[in-house]
Amino acid sequence: MGRPRAQRHKRLTQNQRFAIVRKRAEGVPIEDLAREFGVTTRSIFYTLKADQTLKLDARVRSIRVWDVRHYSHRETGRDDDCPESCDMRLGISSTQEEPGWQRTTPRAAPQWGLPSRRCASSNWRRGVGVEWEDHEGNHGYEWVAY
Structure with a gap:
């Protein structure tokens, strides 16, 4: 008997990532985004951080x-x-x-x-x-x- 395996997290599609960045720029709270896309707030933070790094939606x-x-x-x-x-x-x-x-x-x-x-x-x-x-x-x- 080993340790129980952690539940695998849902993977976001590229279109979902773009939508998260766009909606956050419009002022939607992170908690609401997490609920809407069925992921953790940490996943939302990582998505937003990656976008800042790539500067996809900044301009x-x-x-x-x-x-x-x-x-x-x-x-x-x-x-x-x-x-x-x-x-x-x-x-x-x-x-x-x-x-x-x-x-x-x-x-x-x-x-x-x-x-x-x-x-x-x-x-x-x-x-x-x-x-x-x-x-x-x-x-x-x-x-x-x-």
């Missing part, structure tokens, strides 16, 4: 991730046909809303994400773009093609 108010899995607007050679096709998703995380993904369209994409939507023989794009806005209203973005 960023919103992040939008444009996942362009496929975009094309090409001439097909038949009767001047030029279909536009895409598989795009938009991930949003901000201080006002829960993080999440949704399907999106080329019309909703920023100019830096789809620089040209005109019909051409080589108009295709694939990649991930991230845009952000900080608490002072400064805006930035980065595009990575793959």
Whole structure:
């Protein structure tokens, strides 16, 4: 007979960690966060400490991730046909809303994400773009093609 094993603690997902940091910044008490996420107050403190170390939420108010899995607007050679096709998703995380993904369209994409939507023989794009806005209203973005 050995010692009883300690109960294993619940692991927080990355989205839950972001939500904890955001809600704490809005003034929600640590005890309330612990109850809401089903963890100890120590887990909340560790999550907040890790965020301070990484400076994830100190200045960023919103992040939008444009996942362009496929975009094309090409001439097909038949009767001047030029279909536009895409598989795009938009991930949003901000201080006002829960993080999440949704399907999106080329019309909703920023100019830096789809620089040209005109019909051409080589108009295709694939990649991930991230845009952000900080608490002072400064805006930035980065595009990575793959």
